[in-house]
Amino acid sequence: MDRLPTTSYALLGLLLPSPMSGYELSSRVGKSIANFWPIARSQVYRELARLEALDYLRGADVVQDRVPDKRVYEVTPAGKAAVEAWLADPDVRRERFRSTLLVKIFFADHIPPDRLDTLLKGCRQRAEREAARLAAIAASLEGKPGLDAPRATALHGLHHMRATLAWLDEVEPMLRRVSARQPFGGEGR
Amino acid sequence: MDRLPTTSYALLGLLLPSPMSGYELSSRVGKSIANFWPIARSQVYRELARLEALDYLRGADVVQDRVPDKRVYEVTPAGKAAVEAWLADPDVRRERFRSTLLVKIFFADHIPPDRLDTLLKGCRQRAEREAARLAAIAASLEGKPGLDAPRATALHGLHHMRATLAWLDEVEPMLRRVSARQPFGGEGR
């Protein structure tokens, strides 16, 4: 009864409504939770094998013609119980946040002004694009009662992209000063 | 000239001002970039070894009494050039965002109402605590001209914690409805 990683429970959860093959499951991931929990296809297969060994899933080979044969997995009662127990546990210690961008910003006084400009402009552009994308998703889910929970995750992303834009507005002038203040070109002295 | 992970450049950057041992560097990480780029101590040592092998660092053994001997590393010209080239590169494809919380929220319709309540309350509490902590850091750095860049990273966190709180305000009622709508207890039929 050892603790599995988030990925395992995420896949179990996605399999709850209907059985799927690894390939189908992987593309399902891409259309649902990949925004906040990406899972590589190869990892899906590994997880499926493990979850089957734990009797959380039962797999069945399906022979196909024209396309390769596949193995479809369905959640067992034990698997359903496991994912529901995990969901009911309010512990989210495994939260993380990593940002390469912030590492670069932290060292902004070592970035030439024009490069910093490119960096910030790119960041703003991505945030705008992403905000638009997420707003569209949230709008498309509005009013569909069964999809309120997915919609809430899209709104989370939207709020955070707006926060990024507001942050950029606040710190851009400050960072430009930091970068401009630095002497570049004299590597020795 | 292969691409190194973010961690390598982050450590190089922290070593730019002054040479340090792995232990010192690790605690330096804890007081600076750990908020958005945590690095385990054991990984610091591995990176130091690699960066020395690449001639980005030069290490020197220092004998001490009372405390264990140590090895202090200083950045070589090649190392400085490498980290500055990395900083000047506006590519941040290695960005990631993962949230176990959002995975649970995505499956909110499988969480009993009282558990969902605990989950959201805990999330709100952590966000408030974290916002206060980051606001204090940002305030303590205000006006110190050499520390504008670190302050910008703290402000990023602050904006995002506030975004989380605003998001919670928006989606809490919706999620409670989702959870309350679900039938619990009937596991078979």
Place this chain on the structure above:
DNA sequence: GTTCCCATGTAACCCGTTACATGATTTT
């Protein structure tokens, strides 16, 4: 009729995390 995409999966590498080791100092 090559070239790209679909549908399935396997193999290998490497970063990140957790656990282990150790002896001196400070705290309780």
Place this chain on the structure above:
DNA sequence: AAAATCATGTAACGGGTTACATGGGAAC
């Protein structure tokens, strides 16, 4: 005097990512 912390580091496990493999359709 026992327990916690400091100041160094090493070892091992495992999740996540990237690259490899394959053979049939679809597109150009």
